[in-house]
Amino acid sequence: MNTKFNFSKIAFLAFFIAFSTALSSCKKDSETEPEIDPNKKGMLEIKFDNIVGQDDFTLGKDYQNAAGETFKVDLLQYYISNIILKSENGSEYIVPQEESYFLIKEHDENSRNIQIPNVPEGNYxxxxxxxxxxxxxxxxxxxQRTGVLDVGVEGAGKEMYWSWNSGYIFFKMEGTSTAIEPTDTNPNGKFRYHIGGFGGYDTPMFNNIRTISISLGRDAAKTREEAMPSVHIVVDILKVLEGTTQISLSEYPTVMVNPFSLKVSENYMKAFEYHHVHNEGHE
Amino acid sequence: MAFAILFFSCQTDNDTNPKEKFAFKTPSNFPKPTYNLQENPITLEGFELGKKLFYTGILSRDGTVSCGSCHAQTSGFTQHGHDLSHGIDDKLTMRNSLPIQNLAWAKNFFWDGGVFHLDLFAISPIEAENEMGETLPNVLQKLRNTEGFESPKTDYPLLFEKAFGTKEITTDRFLKALSQFQLMCISANSRYDKHVRNENTNENKLTTQELKGLELFEQNCSNCHSTTLFTDQSYRNNGLKIGNPNDTGRHRITQNEEDKFKFKVPSLRNVEVTRPYMHDGRFRNLEAVLDHYTDGIQDSETLDESLKSTLKIELNQEEKEAIIAFLKTLTDEEFLSNPILSEF
Structure with missing residues (x-):
């Protein structure tokens, strides 16, 4: 390959980054950024922070949706999978599929920080x-369903799988709302949003697989052998009920195997936003 | 150990290599299996483990329900005499249990086809609150906890080691073992099969009436119950009056309006012993089933095209009797009494 070209390109890039870094107030020191060696590998962390509006999201706390309903959430968990990292120079790192399934659980802080190993050095x-x-x-x-996909393991696939209509639940949110009229079958005003549906095995059916792209704008997660950047994504739980379509919990207390779930997944796509990146490697 | 001895003692001939005799064989009049046997090669040890798991109550919350409770071999692996199968705490399910036979050729499972891989099948009855009322992680844990148990109790980790090399009990191994047992439930030795394979002896030669029935069957029924497997594995609305309005059949899975009240075309092998009939067991006998097709079909938006124009299949009493006589030639006594598949 044309190493000379690569070298000059990298040198230019390094110079450019060093220059722009110097201008950035985020940097704690004025140390020159290390060059990128694509043969070297490092890590990249993605943190998922569930929020409500401007505040941190808390299980069991009262919130109000756009329909004016007061609700609290007892359980919130969702799968993130098939991660691709795109770098400033257009190259892509596709995380090997076997290692690219994560179950983000609000009640388990460790699960909310995804650490991706073997990432080629780069500015993503x-x-x-x-x-x-x-x-x-x-x-x-x-x-082929191991780790968080194992349907025989508590805290993994067990709670995220429909056994009678075989398929994973992608996004699960359960809680209660004072707006939901208690009934014999739902005495506590529970709402249950179990969103799944992969398009059907041999008969087409609704498909809630949602793939999104999140730009870091002018920022970049700078993976180096010795430095793990941490990208913070905020997930605004209110958007689940109002990202595109305003959903009333009293009108829809249960959304599971139902084409209406398409509205919910369309909504929660809008919940994911880039917030900031830490390039020091650790917080 | 006792089991293994029992198994070997069942071998009737002088076969010196029971493992080879044991191997999965596609009957000569059957198509290629749908199940990928290379992903789960059947072994004697895996099969024996699967059989233990099939017949143990450990799979249910309180130990009272096994797979065999709703799938009794002598009734073609269905629950005899129940319209709706019932599970734990005497709770009724929504449907009549389907036979366990020739599942290696099945594309989908359940009356609505909600599961598309045999290995994934068992999770549903285990976890349904009106079937076994358990969870898969609990079942696996209960099995792990039997380590060191002595006969007559079962040390499952030991059986897993024999079947898979180590004592580890995983979701994958557990489900594969269950599949191995079910895959070996092959029914292909009915009098009809022997007729097709030209293995006619005087004893199993089809009678004039049975042959007449076969001809009528091919004219009137085999469009859906297409031969060899006696099902085309499609989902159809055969004009039943709506029973449980919540059971919309295939629609429950796909949520497509055009699938409302469609159910899987069941195989008719061993149909003589799998009464009652239909997804909700509404017909007590084969006569009632044929009466439905001649006189009971209800029109609806999703009624099958093949029934739409006339709303009936034209058959007189003599013809019905001939068809029923033919259907009884699909009874496979060897399968229904095969000692290697039986609980005891």
Whole structure:
């Protein structure tokens, strides 16, 4: 390959980054940024911070949606999968699929920080990922459903799988709302949003697989062998009920295997936003 | 150990290599299996483990329900005499249990086809609150907890080691073992099969009436119950009066309006012993089933095209009797009494 060209390109890039870094007030020191060696590998962290508006999201706390309903959430968890990192120079790092499934659980802080190993050094300014589980994986036998996808493990696939209509639940939010009229079958005003549906095995059906791209704007997550950047994504839980379509909990207390779920997944796509990046490697 | 001995003692001939005899064989009049046997090669040990799991109550919350509770071999692996199968705490399910036979050729499972891989099938009955009322992680844990148990109790980790090499009990191994047992439930030795394979002896030669029934069957029924498997594995609305309005059949899975009240075309193998009939067991006998097709079909938006124009299949009493006589040739006594598949 043309190493000379690569070298000059990298040198230029390094110079440019060093220059722009000097201008950035975020940097704690004026140390020159290390050069990128694409043969070296490092890590990249993605943190998912569930929020409500401007505030941190808390399970069991009262919130109000756009429909004016007061609600609290008891359980919130969702799959993130098939992550692709795009760098400033246009190159892509596709996380190996077997290692690219994560279950983000509000009640488990560790689960909210995804650390991706073996990432080639680079300045990554775009993340692409699926909220949910791709259709192919949904059709595989149990041997190919390990880790967070294992349907026989509590805290993993067990709670995120429909066994009678085989497929993963991509996004699960449960709670209560004072706006939901208590009934014999729902005495506590519970709402249950279990969003899944991978498009059907041999008959087309609704598909809630949502893939989104998140730009870091002018920022970049600078992965180096010795430095792990941390990208913070905020997920605004209110958007689940109003991202595109305003949804009333009293009108829709239960959304599961139902085409209406398309509205919910369309909504929560809008909940994911880039917030900031830490390039020091650790907080 | 006792099981293994029992198994070997069932071998009737002088076969010196029981493992080879045991191997999955596609009957000569059957198509290629749908199940990928290379992903789960059947072994004697895996099959024996699967059989233990099939017949143990450990799979249910309180130990009272096993797979065999709703799938009894002598009734073609269905629950005899129940319209709706019932599970734990005497709770009724929504449907009549389907036979476990020839599943290696099945594309989808359940009356609505909600599961598309045999290995994924068992999770649903285990976790349904009106079937076994358990969770898969709990079942796996209960099995792990049997380590060191002595006969007559079962040490499952030991059986997993024999089947898969180590004592580890995983989702994958558990489900594969269950599949191995179910895959071996092959029914292909009915009098009809022997007729097709030209294995006619005087004893199993089809009678004139049965042959007449076969001809009528091919003219009137095999459009859906297409031969060899006796199902085309499609979902159709056969004009039943709506029973449970919440059970919309295939529609529950796909949510497509055009799938409302469509159910899987069931195989008719061993149909003589799998009564009652239909997804909700509404017909007590085969006569009632045929009466439905001649006189009971209800029109609806999703009624199958093949029934739409006339709303009936034209058959007189003699023809019905001939068809029923033919259907009884699909009874496979060897399968229904095969000792290697039986609980005891």
């Amino acid at each position: 300014n775009e993340l692409i990922f699926t909220i949910g589980v791709d259709s192919l994986r949904n059709t595989m036998p149990p041997a």
